[in-house]
């Protein structure tokens with residue numbers, strides 16, 4: 001289950017509700033097509049077939065799209081190989097731009113002040 005958080009910067013008048021974490025369907029590999037591009041599930045399946053013992057995990061994070069100038073949801077796929085290596089893949093914004101994940105301290109991407117984060121609900 002994930003949280004729905006309201007992310008707000010009073011200074012810049014940004015306010016956005018974002019789903020973060022992992023939902024029930026997120027252990028189903030087909031979710032990769034939905035979060036990323038069509039065909040990505042198949043690519044992941046192929047990668048898993050080639051790499052014995054590799055595991056994957058996907059969740060949603062809050063990110064900033066520099067083109068849309070707003071906070072968006074980003075799919076984050078983590079692959080862990082049997083020998084301990086890991087790789088992280090992020091989905092793009094709907095507009096096609098690369099996004100930047102929000103920093104740990106939730107600094108506003110525009111003014112760098114700390115943004116308010118409030119959990120407003122749950123999703124699964």
Ligand SMILES: [Zn+2]
Pocket residue numbers: 065066067068069093094095096097
């Ligand atoms: Zn965008």
Ligand SMILES: [Zn+2]
Pocket residue numbers: 009010011012013108109110111112113
């Ligand atoms: Zn700001």
